[in-house]
Amino acid sequence: MGLPKLAPAQAAHDKLKALGILALNGMFDEMDALGVLRYAVSDVLPGDLAIVSSFGADSAVLLHMVAQVDPSMPVYFLETGKHFRGTLDYVETLKRQFGLVNVHAIHPNPDDVKRFDPEGNLWETDPDSCCHIRKTEPLEPITEQYGGWVTGRKRYQTTERGVLPHFELTSDDRIKVNPLAYFSDADVVAYRQAHNLPEHPLYAKGYKSIGCAPCTSIVAEGEDPRAGRWRGLNKKECGIHYDFSGAIANPMKAANRHTLWKDGAFIADPFKEWEEGADASEARYVHVPLPVFLANRAAFLANPHPLGLLIVPGDKIEEAEADLSRFASVAIKFPSFSDGRGYSTARLLVERFKYAGEIRAVGDVLQDQIPHMRRCGFNALVVTHEPTREALIENRLPEMTLFYQPVGLTEIPLGTRPFLRRVS
Numbered sequence: 252m253g254l255p256k257l258a259p260a261q262a263a264h265d266k267l268k269a270l271g272i273l274a275l276n277g278m279f280d281e282m283d284a285l286g287v288l289r290y291a292v293s294d295v296l297p298g299d300l301a302i303v304s305s306f307g308a309d310s311a312v313l314l315h316m317v318a319q320v321d322p323s324m325p326v327y328f329l330e331t332g333k334h335f336r337g338t339l340d341y342v343e344t345l346k347r348q349f350g351l352v353n354v355h356a357i358h359p360n361p362d363d364v365k366r367f368d369p370e371g372n373l374w375e376t377d378p379d380s381c382c383h384i385r386k387t388e389p390l391e392p393i394t395e396q397y398g399g400w401v402t403g404r405k406r407y408q409t410t411e412r413g414v415l416p417h418f419e420l421t422s423d424d425r426i427k428v429n430p431l432a433y434f435s436d437a438d439v440v441a442y443r444q445a446h447n448l449p450e451h452p453l454y455a456k457g458y459k460s461i462g463c464a465p466c467t468s469i470v471a472e473g474e475d476p477r478a479g480r481w482r483g484l485n486k487k488e489c490g491i492h493y494d495f496s497g498a499i500a501n502p503m504k505a506a507n508r509h510t511l512w513k514d515g516a517f518i519a520d521p522f523k524e525w526e527e528g529a530d531a532s533e534a535r536y537v538h539v540p541l542p543v544f545l546a547n548r549a550a551f552l553a554n555p556h557p558l559g560l561l562i563v564p565g566d567k568i569e570e571a572e573a574d575l576s577r578f579a580s581v582a583i584k585f586p587s588f589s590d591g592r593g594y595s596t597a598r599l600l601v602e603r604f605k606y607a608g609e610i611r612a613v614g615d616v617l618q619d620q621i622p623h624m625r626r627c628g629f630n631a632l633v634v635t636h637e638p639t640r641e642a643l644i645e646n647r648l649p650e651m652t653l654f655y656q657p658v659g660l661t662e663i664p665l666g667t668r669p670f671l672r673r674v675s
């Protein structure tokens with residue numbers, strides 16, 4: 252092949268990158284799915300390409316091609332915890348039959364599930380958030396390890412996918428390869444028959460597009476195969492394919508765009524800011540300002556969605572003491588570097604109210620404050636200040652060994668003078 256090898260590192264200039272993708276997309280016959288995949292594996296991103304498969308109704312076709320090209324290609328399966336038993340069996344069937352030796356199940360973070368979906372019914376009230384914690388979040392650290400990934404998406408599936416090319420450049424400089432972009436439903440069926448591929452156990456029962464069990468239903472004869480996904484909701488994608496240059500498909504979100512620092516990394520933030528006038532009974536994943544909560548307490552308590560509470564200087568957290576367990580997160584605002592009232596609020600939450608949820612600092616969060624924040628009980632930070640972001644990523648926070656005001660129960664060497672108090 253005449254094209255040079257494309258790798259994200261080479262593609263420094265947007266225009267050149269776009270031209271490279273255009274050239275790639277002109278190289279293959281529309282139906283040459285195997286050729287697209289072979290070239291992607293051997294020339295475009297050798298050793299740097301993975302596939303995310305749903306092991307759904309159509310998955311056997313692409314996985315069969317993967318097995319022909321490179322059976323050791325990493326295959327990731329989003330084990331959301333909500334799949335049909337038949338899908339889990341199908342994973343094993345295809346692994347065995349195709350000789351795929353590098354299949355991995357990705358599970359949601361158990362803490363996120365416990366926190367945001369303790370009853371396991373978030374799909375019912377807030378499917379976007381459910382997909383976020385069960386698919387998008389667990390997938391991000393995986394996809395970030397690769398220069399690109401292969402998808403089984405096809406043009407005919409949805410209007411949004413109607414212009415899907417073989418190769419896409421994502422907004423974080425990775426390449427998505429869509430070998431089946433031009434396949435129709437009939438092409439898929441024909442390929443399956445030609446190669447005698449095993450059928451998903453639910454396909455014959457009328458499930459033509461198969462995802463998680465609660466969000467998948469049987470489709471009628473002649474109905475769009477994807478009509479059975481999130482039926483009745485204005486939702487067509489799970490979130491892992493959104494946001495591609497505002498047009499086609501979405502790539503992985505770049506980690507450096509996240510502002511929520513938690514458990515040693517910047518991660519996607521499920522929470523948004525409260526919008527004035529929003530409906531208390533419908534709100535979800537927002538930090539509700541304390542006065543708004545107090546004024547609409549009954550509605551917020553009856554609201555089934557995950558919520559947070561926003562505390563700004565001057566608010567009295569005590570006023571919400573009885574309801575703190577309602578909130579998955581408490582955001583404490585630091586309007587300026589010099590305003591220390593937020594530290595006291597965090598200490599009240601931890602030491603007096605035994606609040607065990609997320610306590611996040613928002614606002615003017617700077618490097619030098621972070622050790623103090625941690626001592627006072629903050630376990631999450633929203634950081635937009637670039638030098639502070641870099642310091643966190645590079646683990647360059649100022650060390651604090653002496654303190655004047657002890658916090659908590661373990662840090663108080665009673666009877667010592669302030670200048671002798673040390674962080675143990």
Ligand code: SF4
Pocket residue numbers: 331333373374377378379381382383385386462463464465466489
């Ligand atoms: S498809 Fe349904 S159950 Fe699966 S993660 Fe999305 S909302 Fe949740």
